[in-house]
Amino acid sequence: MATVKIWTDAEAEADARVKAVFDDIRATRKTDFVNNVWRALANQPAVLESTWAQVKAVMAQPGALDPLTREMLYMAVSISNGCEYCVHSHTASARAKGMTEEMYAELLAVVGLASQTNALVTALQVPVDPEFKV
Amino acid sequence: MATVKIWTDAEAEADARVKAVFDDIRATRKTDFVNNVWRALANQPAVLESTWAQVKAVMAQPGALDPLTREMLYMAVSISNGCEYCVHSHTASARAKGMTEEMYAELLAVVGLASQTNALVTALQVPVDPEFKV
């Protein structure tokens, strides 16, 4: 259950600002499916608009990192932050963008290992090597 | 300052278990540089051995994800966990493995965006879409 109303398509159609964002999500992603995060953000049109603008700019434009790598980085952050919804949505997106089971297994191994060594380093308060200085 | 002694090369040479790990780090990485995390873990040989064995297995073997992608995933987790040393060491490693400034900028954009949307989704307690179910 959410802390806010999850907007239906009919409700979104009746609000110009929300409709504009939903239309752009559909056009950009080439699918009719609008997932729940946008239906929840619809309650705050300004937050909806700025969030979608950022997601579009960061995730949907060509660049130095390919779309799958960006999606896997999103997964890694979402796992570390313990965000259930985000883990589900970005794991699904990564699979849609070509993440194989072998890649997924390696991502899990890296995320698990990093979580472990992060904890050990924090426990030991390891000083930063001068060699790492910029 | 660390919570434990940071081992010098001389101290490491004098301990068979520590020496074996340090030698393998140097051989695997083809460099004489052994960074501080290993010099801190040297106080607990069993933890040192098992941690290095995992790092070697997860990061140094060929697989479906290229070494730079794995390193950037490590960076993403380290940033999310707020581990200062880990951020420094894995940013340096990613650069050594070919991360350009453009790639770094995109990684920052993804990690920043993910942190933001993770927080929004948690605030709104967005329910998982049935479409994401396996």
Add this chain to the structure above:
Amino acid sequence: MATVKIWTDAEAEADARVKAVFDDIRATRKTDFVNNVWRALANQPAVLESTWAQVKAVMAQPGALDPLTREMLYMAVSISNGCEYCVHSHTASARAKGMTEEMYAELLAVVGLASQTNALVTALQVPVDPEFKV
């Protein structure tokens, strides 16, 4: 599902220490509703008593910050810590204390932005400006 029993009113009535806390919660909040966190803490009377004493001292006494501001700070922490129950209970409390939809939208924008810039700053390991020193 909880890791402990959720106490019913009948069970709470039958235990003098738990009854005393529940009675004080109802008197302080001027409502018969006692939410689940207290029914879960009832299994450990000492933790129940000290937790309620702190909540009463920190949240229910007049001070320099008005009750709604305190509740929104509670929300911000609960979102950052990813505590589902706490997000729900404190969002409901903030609404009961007068948080409008416009305020909620601005709180979400601040919390989202802060989460993003926290991640960027951690990624870049920005040194603290001398101007911020006390």
Add this chain to the structure above:
Amino acid sequence: MATVKIWTDAEAEADARVKAVFDDIRATRKTDFVNNVWRALANQPAVLESTWAQVKAVMAQPGALDPLTREMLYMAVSISNGCEYCVHSHTASARAKGMTEEMYAELLAVVGLASQTNALVTALQVPVDPEFKV
């Protein structure tokens, strides 16, 4: 030490995109002081521009929450995320916007209490009360 170069004023003056953002920060805040986070972000102009645009939109425009309340929410998130630089910069900003020692003491009490009850609720896995449902 940062993972990137901290730009001097001279370097910023010589780059049109960076100069434009620094000029706008100075004009918006009515001070010549540009703190280090912007000097670190200057290495990635696109991230610099979008981050400043968001900070300006979320923190510097009039709205339902007064500037001090927004700054204290920023503090609460920064503390919860353990971001040293952010804690310093936003504590300084909150003081500049009028946070008294009494308000600061109450903020600390709320943030400390919330951190404690978040942990207790997570430990007990307390089920969300139906009364909190939207």
Add this chain to the structure above:
Amino acid sequence: MATVKIWTDAEAEADARVKAVFDDIRATRKTDFVNNVWRALANQPAVLESTWAQVKAVMAQPGALDPLTREMLYMAVSISNGCEYCVHSHTASARAKGMTEEMYAELLAVVGLASQTNALVTALQVPVDPEFKV
């Protein structure tokens, strides 16, 4: 719902690598019960094998800390990381290894207090006392 298939006993029996791990879990723990984390990890045999090897080495071998203390430390980390499944499984394990209600109440008190003082210390950015230096 998981992001991966939860393996049944029949499926595990049909895969040699998974069967070997499940057999060892049952033999080591002296119970036929194999909990869901292993059934989820079964999708990635390499991660399954290395995770079980570590759990067996760290949790099931005699050492300086008794099994209950190790399990309570596992609980403390799992609570701090907000991992629902982990809180449930390790609370159940701690009870199975002899954690009484009185011990549980004290663990809760310590974890709650530590979470609170961690937040206060981070808010105040308390400098480390020279007396704590190794």
Add this chain to the structure above:
Amino acid sequence: MATVKIWTDAEAEADARVKAVFDDIRATRKTDFVNNVWRALANQPAVLESTWAQVKAVMAQPGALDPLTREMLYMAVSISNGCEYCVHSHTASARAKGMTEEMYAELLAVVGLASQTNALVTALQVPVDPEFKV
């Protein structure tokens, strides 16, 4: 550097409320050493008093868990929360209460392993086994 003044002994002597807490810390711990967290909290006497009262109640009274176990639980939480000062102070306290190097190595192994499996379980969104239900 702290966000507040670190009180000297002379300053503490001159303030009745602060002096009372410092005196009690010294009497309870049987040492003249008052570490920095209390000197930072001295700026907010109400927070100082309530925090010390809780620390004394939770950590200094006899109970079902021995003092060293409580201190190691405090360490585990502090590591997971990434609190540098807290890691230092509670590692020092645990050593003072008898934590051997062997115990420390095992604590590190458990905390590292728990951090790793927490991440894996979150990544896979493993459903809670019905067997764990209370």
